[in-house]
Amino acid sequence: ALLGGVQYSARKYADRIAGAQVDGYAVANLGARYATRIGGIASTWRLSVDNLFDQRYWRDAGEYSGDAYLFPGAPRSARLSLQMDF
Numbered sequence: 400a401l402l403g404g405v406q407y408s409a410r411k412y413a414d415r416i417a418g419a420q421v422d423g424y425a426v427a428n429l430g431a432r433y434a435t436r437i438g439g440i441a442s443t444w445r446l447s448v449d450n451l452f453d454q455r456y457w458r459d460a461g462e463y464s465g466d467a468y469l470f471p472g473a474p475r476s477a478r479l480s481l482q483m484d485f
Contacts, residue, residue: 400433401430411461419460422456428449429451437483442482446478449476
């Protein structure tokens, strides 16, 4: 099975007076799942890639105790897993 999705966030302000603004972003994710049997045991392989196009973005912005902050989004990452149902 092929899986996919998009995470979207609108622009945000890092302070109350709207002096620091970060753009909105859309990040594409893609994955695949394959079910089989290994040695007679039901097994599922999963592969996922988050931030498929390695988009650079600010994941979060805000203000705390008068200080504005920005958190960068995660770069492209991939995971491979195997689930075996004993």
